[in-house]
Amino acid sequence: MNFYILSLVKAGLVAFVLLTFCAYLVWIERKVLAHIQLRPGPYRVGPHGLLQPLSDLIKLVTKEGLIPGNVSTGLYLFAPFLAVALALVSIVTIPFGPEFEIFGVRTWLGLTDLNIGVLFILAMSSLGVYATAIGGWASNSKYALLGGLRSSAQMISYELPLALAIVAPILIANTLSFKELAEAQSGFYFGFLPKWHVFAAPFPQVFSFVIFVIAAFAETNRVPFDLPEAETELVAGFHTEYTSTMFAAFFTAEYANIVTICCVTTLLFLGGWHPPFPAEYGSSFIPVILLLGVAGLFFFHAGQTLKTRKWDRFSFPVGGVLSLGLAGLFLIPLLQPILVPFFWFAAKTLLLIFFFIWVRGTLPRFRYDQLMRFAWMFLFPVAVVNLLITAFAVALTSN
Amino acid sequence: MSEIELNTNAATLESEGEPEAGTTRRMTLNMGPQHPSTHGVLRIILELDGETIVSASPDIGFLHTGIEKQAEALTYQQVVTLTDRMDYLSNLANNLAYCLPVEKLLQLEIPARAQWVRVMLTEISRINSHLVWLGTHCLDLGAMTMFFYTFREREDILRIFEFFSGQRLMTSYIRVGGLALEPPRGWHKLVSGFIRQLPAKIDQYEGLLTENPIFMQRTKGVGFLPVERLLDLGVTGPMIRAAGIPWDIRKSEPYSSYEKFDFNIPVQQAGDVYARFRVRMDEMRESIKIVEQCLAGMPEGPIRADAPKVVLPDREKMKTQMEALIYHFKIVTEGFRVPAGEAYVPVESPRGELGFYVVSDGTSKPARVFMRTPSYGNLQALSELFEGKLISDSIATLGSMDFVLGDVDR
Numbered sequence: 001m002n003f004y005i006l007s008l009v010k011a012g013l014v015a016f017v018l019l020t021f022c023a024y025l026v027w028i029e030r031k032v033l034a035h036i037q038l039r040p041g042p043y044r045v046g047p048h049g050l051l052q053p054l055s056d057l058i059k060l061v062t063k064e065g066l067i068p069g070n071v072s073t074g075l076y077l078f079a080p081f082l083a084v085a086l087a088l089v090s091i092v093t094i095p096f097g098p099e100f101e102i103f104g105v106r107t108w109l110g111l112t113d114l115n116i117g118v119l120f121i122l123a124m125s126s127l128g129v130y131a132t133a134i135g136g137w138a139s140n141s142k143y144a145l146l147g148g149l150r151s152s153a154q155m156i157s158y159e160l161p162l163a164l165a166i167v168a169p170i171l172i173a174n175t176l177s178f179k180e181l182a183e184a185q186s187g188f189y190f191g192f193l194p195k196w197h198v199f200a201a202p203f204p205q206v207f208s209f210v211i212f213v214i215a216a217f218a219e220t221n222r223v224p225f226d227l228p229e230a231e232t233e234l235v236a237g238f239h240t241e242y243t244s245t246m247f248a249a250f251f252t253a254e255y256a257n258i259v260t261i262c263c264v265t266t267l268l269f270l271g272g273w274h275p276p277f278p279a280e281y282g283s284s285f286i287p288v289i290l291l292l293g294v295a296g297l298f299f300f301h302a303g304q305t306l307k308t309r310k311w312d313r314f315s316f317p318v319g320g321v322l323s324l325g326l327a328g329l330f331l332i333p334l335l336q337p338i339l340v341p342f343f344w345f346a347a348k349t350l351l352l353i354f355f356f357i358w359v360r361g362t363l364p365r366f367r368y369d370q371l372m373r374f375a376w377m378f379l380f381p382v383a384v385v386n387l388l389i390t391a392f393a394v395a396l397t398s399n
Numbered sequence: 400m401s402e403i404e405l406n407t408n409a410a411t412l413e414s415e416g417e418p419e420a421g422t423t424r425r426m427t428l429n430m431g432p433q434h435p436s437t438h439g440v441l442r443i444i445l446e447l448d449g450e451t452i453v454s455a456s457p458d459i460g461f462l463h464t465g466i467e468k469q470a471e472a473l474t475y476q477q478v479v480t481l482t483d484r485m486d487y488l489s490n491l492a493n494n495l496a497y498c499l500p501v502e503k504l505l506q507l508e509i510p511a512r513a514q515w516v517r518v519m520l521t522e523i524s525r526i527n528s529h530l531v532w533l534g535t536h537c538l539d540l541g542a543m544t545m546f547f548y549t550f551r552e553r554e555d556i557l558r559i560f561e562f563f564s565g566q567r568l569m570t571s572y573i574r575v576g577g578l579a580l581e582p583p584r585g586w587h588k589l590v591s592g593f594i595r596q597l598p599a600k601i602d603q604y605e606g607l608l609t610e611n612p613i614f615m616q617r618t619k620g621v622g623f624l625p626v627e628r629l630l631d632l633g634v635t636g637p638m639i640r641a642a643g644i645p646w647d648i649r650k651s652e653p654y655s656s657y658e659k660f661d662f663n664i665p666v667q668q669a670g671d672v673y674a675r676f677r678v679r680m681d682e683m684r685e686s687i688k689i690v691e692q693c694l695a696g697m698p699e700g701p702i703r704a705d706a707p708k709v710v711l712p713d714r715e716k717m718k719t720q721m722e723a724l725i726y727h728f729k730i731v732t733e734g735f736r737v738p739a740g741e742a743y744v745p746v747e748s749p750r751g752e753l754g755f756y757v758v759s760d761g762t763s764k765p766a767r768v769f770m771r772t773p774s775y776g777n778l779q780a781l782s783e784l785f786e787g788k789l790i791s792d793s794i795a796t797l798g799s800m801d802f803v804l805g806d807v808d809r
Contacts, residue, residue, distance in 0.1 A: 037547035142428050146450065146790070223541055224613055364613050365541030367791040368450060 010111055018091055022255040023053035029357050036361035047315040057248070065244035072138040079135030080242060080249035083128060087256035090124040093117035094263045095179045097273050097341040109342060110179070117178040118170065121264055122163055125219055128257065129155045135250070136238035147237025150368055151221060157375040158218035158225075164383035165212040168390040169197040169205050169268050178264075182272030191278065196271035202393035207386040209269040211379055213352075216261045218375070220254065223360040225371060262352040263345075270348045273341035284336065287343040291327035295320045425453060432461045438535060438797070439804030443781070445790070452793055455785035457778060462808040470768040474734030475501055476575055478768065482755075483569040486774065486806035488531050491517075491524040491560075492748040494573035497768075499654055500742035500757040501575045505735075507706050511698040513577040514656040519590070519693035520563065520572065521655075521746075522686040526597070527556040528749035528801075529679045529686075533604065536676075536798035540617050545607065552600055555593050562589055575735075576710040577703030591694050594687055601683055608676070618673035622784050622796030626670065632783070633776040636751025638800065641678045642670035648747040655746075660689050672799040679801075709735045734763035743771075750774055750801055774806035 027042060027049065034041025042049025067073060094117075097109030114120050129152050136148015170176060173184035187195045197205045218225040239250045266272060275283035298320030302313060330339055366374065426447045432440040440461035446453040466485055470478045482493035495517055502509060530549040537545035557567040562583055564572035572579050608614045624632075626642045639646055647664040649657045665681030667674035703710045711730055712723035729735075739761040745754035751773030758767040777800050784800075785793045 033543075037544050038551055039547065142426060150450075223543075226541065361544045362607070363542065364537065364608075364611070364617060366613060367617055368789060370616050 007111070014091060014111055015088070018088070018256060018259065019252070021259060022252050023057065025255045025259065025353065026056070026251075027053050028353070029360075032354065032357045033361050036358070047311065060248040060251075061245055063244040065246060068140060068241050071140045071241070075134050075138035077246070079131050079138060080239075080246040080253075082134070083131030083253035084249040084256070086124050086128050086131065087253035087260070090121055090260045091256070091263075093120050093178055094260065094267070095182060095272070096263075096345050097338060098183070100337045108179070109338065113177055113179045116176050118166060118176045118181070118264075118268075121260070122159075122166070125162075125257070125261075126155075126159055128253070131250075131253070132238045135242070139238070139241040141241050144238050144240045147240070151238060154218055154221075154225065154371060154375075157372055158215045158379075161211050161375060161379035161383045162215035162219060164380070164387050165208040165215065166268060168203075168208040168387050169200070171387075171390055171394050172197060172200050172202075172205070178267050178272075182267050182274070185271040186274050188278055192281075194271050194274060194276055196274070197269045202397040203390045205269060205386075205390070207382060208390075209265075211383050211386070212265060212269065213355075214379060215375075216265065217356070217359070218371070220257045220261055220356075222258070222356055224363040224365045226365055258353060258356060259349070262349045262356070265352055266345060266348040270352075273345040275340075275344050284330075284340050287340065288327045288330045291323045291330070295323035295327065298323060431458075438802065441778075441802075441804055441807075443785075443793075445785070445793075447790070450790050452785050452788055452790065455782050455793070457781050459778070459804070459807050462804040464805070464809065466809045467768060467770060470765055472764065474763050475737060475765060476730075476734060478765065479574055480569065480571045483571055484805065485770065485772065485809055486748065486750070486753075486803045487568060488803055489521075489524045489528040489749045490568065490570055491521045491573060492746060492753060494571060495521055495655065496744070496746040496748065496753045497755045497757075498573055498575050499744035499746065500755050501737060501765075502704075503742040503744055504737050504740050504757065504759055505575070505706070505709055507576055507704040507709065509577060509655075509704055510701045511656065512700045513702045513704075515693050515697050516578055516582055516702065517573055517655050518657060518660065519690050519697075520560075522689045522693075523556055523559060523590070525686050525749045526683050527553055529683050530556070532679060532749075532798075532801045533676075536795075536801075537608070539794050539798040540614065542608070542614070545604065548600070548604065552597065559586075559589055559593060562586060576706060577701075581702055587694060587697075590690065594690050594694065597687055598684065601680065605680060609680075615673060617791075617795055618671065618676060618799070619669070620671050620673075621788075621792045622672045622675075622799055623670050624780060624784055628783065629670075629780060632779040634751070634780050635776055636748070636773050636801075637675055637678045637682065638751065638777055638780075640665065641667045641674035643668040648745050648752055652745065654744060660692050662686075662689050672795050675799045675801075736761060736763050737765075745771070748773055750803070750806070751777060770809055772806045772809065774802035774804075778802050778807055 030052075031041040031049070042052040045051045045055045067076060092111040093114050095108060095110030095113065099108040132151040132155070133148045136144045136146075136151070139145070139148075169181070173181045175181055175184065185194070185196050185200075189195060189199070189201065193199055195201075198209050217223075239247055242250060275286070277283050298316045302316035302320065329335055330343070428445040428447050429442065430445055431442040442458040442461065444456050444458060446455070464484065466481045470481055473481065479494055479497060482497045483490040485493050530553045534546035534549035534553075537543075560570050560572075561567045563586065564570040564579060566572075624642075626639075626644060629639055629642055630644075635646065643666060645664045645666045648654070649662075650664055662685045665678045665685060667677050707722065707726050709730070712720075712727050716723040717727055737759040739759055741756065741758040743754050743756040745752050747753075752771065753773050754771040756767075756769040756771065757765055760766040781797075781800070784796050788796070
């Protein structure tokens, strides 16, 4: 009984946090992109545009859900549902932190620990191809059709280097469960170098990390691999004809996929929730120091707000107090074993997400055939060689 | 495969009937007029085999404004305002290109100061046009940020235009007989301040693009046509210079005292999209050189020709001199009369050879104004540039052609 209640609570929590975070990821992306591009980004709705995701949601949901003529209605409606369902299901195998005991209950941050968690994620992301392909095909639009074709070809091609890049760290950790993968990366070489898989003995997984991140860009249809929805070529690609909630579903799925893939990268290569340097050197206090710095910034800017932003005089101190409160939470001994690992996990994932956005603000996009050639002629061979070397190194050292 | 015709039904689903067994069907795709990267309202009817373009035919005329015909109903001076609306990215070049043949018919001697200001402003407007081209071209290739960077500089340029003429876009600053207004106080500081910081900004663009492997992959070897073919099709401007022909009217037929300036014609040999990019980047640097020379050696003197029958008299003179008042009345009510004849003076607009063929029948309104616009000439190459290429390549090529639909349709 206890198990069911706990699972329900956790499922609700994860779903809520993930969906909210997806919405705010759009805000983050728009803000970061805007600052790269010398503009303020969302600013009008709420302080610093913080309510923008909410207004976007209201706008999208209240729009008329248009179904164009001559579409294959069943498939047309099924595609966005499939996309968002698969994207949300993927998150269940992701652990966000280690096991801990609170109020006498022993549990861990995360929904379920499948012993084939990695395979499950791969399967779900492969099925995601169907959503875009079906959506593109069912729309009865040429742009959507071309976008759907492009994305199926692209996602299937990049699945290969992606999977091969995953196999290498799995060989080292010898498990398919994300939780055990993360636990295998605890500890430090020489007392300071973390045993993350990017630095792992016997063969550092730098190559597979890079391959994985590149393939992740392609899997999530991000610049420079955003061909399926190449705005300037195919208008909006496979979701050209979609409106309202159906478009919102595709949109949410896209961002949920980014979150999932960044979480997976963190777990596979960047040591999950393990700190980058040992607790003896004070890594547990990093979040407190960071939050204090944030609070300081808030208070500093509250003292010198611009005339045009009068309410910053109130919103900045509120932000500062909130940061101070969070910093205080990190100091409570009872909460520390939950919050500190979660902080490291979130920090690494957010850094990766920031990298995704940064790349979007910098690079042009590939051409369709170049993208395929890049996958098959470069990424795939490198992944194979990397896997062979890793396997060889593991075989040598395991005796 | 027969050539597809320009009809409005070309949007129907698959082309030409049922396919035979074992053959692939071709798809007709109607790109535009509402499409993010047709730069306005160009419509291209593409016949696709997969993503490969079998044939492409442009359908122009969606931005037809009737400027050529309208010009016949307006006085010579009024037509200047129409030329602004043709190529809205380099309107000063249009003003100049229209004024030169009319001045030739009138046999006006334009004072040195006016000529130099004309050169300076058209070069700044060349930079403006190339900046917009660069931004939109990169947007087409997926590099969104570039667009905002170039528009940052464009904003400074528009501020300069506003400072000179009171208008950001439709400047009409160059008039028959000289300039509309005396350059305002402080113009030197404003322009030199802008020109001084521009090279660093261009370095920034080049740092983001010139050696960028993805950018090079997308543009090198793309959109190539043999030079002979380009010449046959009447392609001019950066497109022909990128194919190895140093054809620049500023050098070959100097107008408005361009012969007094020291600048180079950037030429590339490859003839592809990347070469066009390099040519335009270098052209911006050459334009900076010209503007710097203008700033250093701007002559003093009047800004309008000494031709009382054409140029409006000073306000002060009208209060004291009878003739001035009469001329003012005549010019304002009727316009000035231009001796019968015809004239054509080409200029080098940012897009290529731009020329107005003006026919006068001796009245105060032109009998005919024909515009030889570079956008129209360059667009001729579209079908041949597209054939056998991928859709993505076609977008890159389209961007590199740098046409303005207002200039094409007039």
